[in-house]
Amino acid sequence: MLRLYDTASERAHELVPSSGVLGLYVCGPTVYGPPHVGHGRLALVFDVLRRYLEHRGETVRHVSNVTDVDDKIIDRSRAEGRPWQAIAEEAEAAWWSAMSDLSVLRPHEVPHATSYVEGMVELVEDLLGRGAAYRAPDGVYLSVAAVDGYGLLAHQDLEALRAGERVHAEAGKRSPLDFALWKAAKAGEPSWPAPFGAGRPGWHTECVVMSLALLGEAFSLHGGGYDLRFPHHENERAQAVALGRPFARHWVHSGLVEVGGQKMSKSLGNYLTLADLVERADPRAYRLLVLRAKYRSPLEVTPELLGEAGRAVERLDELAGRLATARPAAADPDPGGPGERSATTAADALAARFQSAMDDDLDTAGAVAALFDGVREANRLLDAADPAGAVAVGGRALECFSAVGLATSDPFSQAPDEAVQALARRRDAARAARDWAAADAARAEIEALGWRVEDSPSGTRLRR
RNA sequence: GGCGGCGUGGCCGAGUGGUUUAGGCAAGGGCCUGCAAAGCCCUGUACCCGGGUUCGAUUCCCGGCGCCGCCUCCA
Numbered sequence: 253m254l255r256l257y258d259t260a261s262e263r264a265h266e267l268v269p270s271s272g273v274l275g276l277y278v279c280g281p282t283v284y285g286p287p288h289v290g291h292g293r294l295a296l297v298f299d300v301l302r303r304y305l306e307h308r309g310e311t312v313r314h315v316s317n318v319t320d321v322d323d324k325i326i327d328r329s330r331a332e333g334r335p336w337q338a339i340a341e342e343a344e345a346a347w348w349s350a351m352s353d354l355s356v357l358r359p360h361e362v363p364h365a366t367s368y369v370e371g372m373v374e375l376v377e378d379l380l381g382r383g384a385a386y387r388a389p390d391g392v393y394l395s396v397a398a399v400d401g402y403g404l405l406a407h408q409d410l411e412a413l414r415a416g417e418r419v420h421a422e423a424g425k426r427s428p429l430d431f432a433l434w435k436a437a438k439a440g441e442p443s444w445p446a447p448f449g450a451g452r453p454g455w456h457t458e459c460v461v462m463s464l465a466l467l468g469e470a471f472s473l474h475g476g477g478y479d480l481r482f483p484h485h486e487n488e489r490a491q492a493v494a495l496g497r498p499f500a501r502h503w504v505h506s507g508l509v510e511v512g513g514q515k516m517s518k519s520l521g522n523y524l525t526l527a528d529l530v531e532r533a534d535p536r537a538y539r540l541l542v543l544r545a546k547y548r549s550p551l552e553v554t555p556e557l558l559g560e561a562g563r564a565v566e567r568l569d570e571l572a573g574r575l576a577t578a579r580p581a582a583a584d585p586d587p588g589g590p591g592e593r594s595a596t597t598a599a600d601a602l603a604a605r606f607q608s609a610m611d612d613d614l615d616t617a618g619a620v621a622a623l624f625d626g627v628r629e630a631n632r633l634l635d636a637a638d639p640a641g642a643v644a645v646g647g648r649a650l651e652c653f654s655a656v657g658l659a660t661s662d663p664f665s666q667a668p669d670e671a672v673q674a675l676a677r678r679r680d681a682a683r684a685a686r687d688w689a690a691a692d693a694a695r696a697e698i699e700a701l702g703w704r705v706e707d708s709p710s711g712t713r714l715r716r
Numbered sequence: 717g718g719c720g721g722c723g724u725g726g727c728c729g730a731g732u733g734g735u736u737u738a739g740g741c742a743a744g745g746g747c748c749u750g751c752a753a754a755g756c757c758c759u760g761u762a763c764c765c766g767g768g769u770u771c772g773a774u775u776c777c778c779g780g781c782g783c784c785g786c787c788u789c790c791a
Contacts, residue, residue, distance in 0.1 A: 279791075287791090294791040325787075403719095406787070412718050418785040455789085476791030482719095484790090506791070507758085513722095513783065517790070544740065545729060550722080550784070555726060567740090570754065578722045617730045621739035631755050686752055695752080706754050713754090 388424025
C-alpha cells in the first residue's frame with residue numbers, strides 16, 4: 253500500500269480510509285487571475301496521486317475548492333470597475349480550461365466558498381460560543397492561544413512564531429497571530445448577514461467547513477502547495493481543534509516551482525502562465541517534468557526544460573507507433589509458450605518496479621526511470637524481431653504512464669494531406685529506382701511542409 | 717531572529733554507508749541506413765568545503781560557505 257510523507261508527523265505512513273473511502277481535500281485556486289505553472293504543478297501532483305490510488309483499486313473522493321470571494325478578487329474588481337463575480341467567473345473558466353489542457357481530472361466535488369457561507373457563519377458562532385473566538389470592530393478573530401498545539405505544521409511553538417519579526421499586530425487583534433474568521437462588511441464589498449454582524453468569511457474558514465461537509469470528520473488527506481503549510485493549513489487545523497472535531501489524518505504539500513532557483517511568483521514577474529505553456533509546449537511535457545521530480549522538492553521549470561521533456565515524450569509516442577505496427581505480428585503462434593511466458597514475466601517485473609516506487613512516498617522519479625528502462629527494452633526487442641516480447645513489455649510501460657495521466661499515441665496514425673502523401677509515394681518510388689537525388693528532394697519537400705520522415709520496412713512513414 | 721530545506725557528472729533530477737548502471741535531455745564514438753530520421757550499443761574519473769565516526773561516506777555527525785522557502789497574501 254502507498255505510504256506518503258505527512259507534514260504534521262514528519263514521517264511517511266499509509267493513507268487511512270474513512271468508511272472505505274480515501275477522501276482527498278486539496279486547496280484549489282483563488283480565482284482572481286490567470287493560473288501559472290506553479291498552480292499547474294499542484295494540480296498535476298494531486299492528479300497523479302488520485303489517478304494512482306484509483307489505479308490501485310482504491311475508492312477515492314477528490315475534493316478541491318474554488319475560493320471565489322477574497323481580497324484579491326475585490327481589489328481587482330475595484331481596479332477594473334467590474335463586478336467581483338465577473339472576475340471570479342472569468343478566472344475560474346481559465347482555471348478549468350488550463351486543467352483540461354493538462355489532462356487533470358476534474359475533482360469529484362468542486363465546492364465554492366460563496367456556496368458555503370451559511371456553514372461558515374455557523375462555524376464562527378460555534379467558535380464564539382466556545383470562547384475560542386472573539387469579536388472586534390473589524391470582524392471576528394480566532395484566538396490562537398486557545399488552540400492546543402498551535403504551530404504543529406509550522407513545527408514551531410507559539411513563542412517561536414511570535415518572535416517572527418514579520419508578524420505585525422493589526423487593528424482588532426489581541427495577538428498578532430490571531431486570524432480573521434469573519435471580516436466585517438465594508439462599503440462596496442460583498443457581504444452576508446450574520447448574528448455577529450454582516451460581513452464576509454476569512455480565507456481559512458471555508459476549507460474547514462467544506463472539507464468536513466463533503467468528506468466528514470477524520471478524512472484521509474489534506475493537501476496544498478508547500479506555501480500553504482503556514483499559516484493557511486495551520487489555521488484550518490486550529491479551527492478544527494478549537495471545535496473539537498477530528499480533521500485531516502494526513503497533510504501533504506507539493507513543492508514549489510522555481511525559475512533560476514527562485515520561487516515562481518507574480519511579484520518577481522518570473523512566472524509562465526499555463527496558457528502560455530500550452531501554447532509553446534506539449535502539455536504532456538510538463539506532466540513528465542513534474543513526474544521526473546520528487547513531488548515535494550522544488551522544481552525548476554523553463555521553456556528549455558519543457559522542450560527537453562517534450563523530446564522524451566516524443567520517444568514514448570515513437571514507441572507507441574512501433575508497437576501499433578508490431579501488434580499484428582505479435583500474435584503468438586504458441587500462446588502460453590515459453591516466449592509468451594517470459595515476455596509476460598518481464599512486463600510484470602516492470603509493473604512491479606513501477607508500483608513499488610510509487611508506493612514509496614510517490615517516488616514518481618523512480619517509477620518513471622523504471623518505465624524508461626521498459627521503453628528501451630521494448631525498442632531493443634523490436635530491433636531483435638521479437639514483436640510479442642516488445643508488445644508485452646512496451647505495452648505495459650505505456651499503460652503505466654497512462655495510469656499516472658501521461659497518454660501516448662501512435663504519431664504515424666495521423667494521415668497527412670494528399671499532397672504530402674503523394675510526395676511520400678514519390679520518394680518511395682525514387683528510392684526503389686535508387687534515384688537518391690530525387691528521393692532526397694522529395695524528403696526535403698515533405699519536411700518543408702512540417703512533417704518528419706522516417707524509414708520503415710514498409711516504406712516512408714510520416715509524423716509531425 | 718525562529719523553523720524547514722537544498723548544494724549530485726554539460727543541463728534537469730532521483731538515490732544509496734561498499735558489490736551493476738537511477739532516469740531524461742544534450743555531447744562524443746559505434747551498429748543499422750544509399751544518406752538522413754528512428755532505434756540500439758558504448759563513453760565521459762558526479763556527488764560544495766573542512767573536520768569526525770567507520771575497515772570504508774556522496775550517503776551518518778560537527779563546523780563552514782553558498783542558495784532557497786515559510787514566519788504577511790501566495791499553489
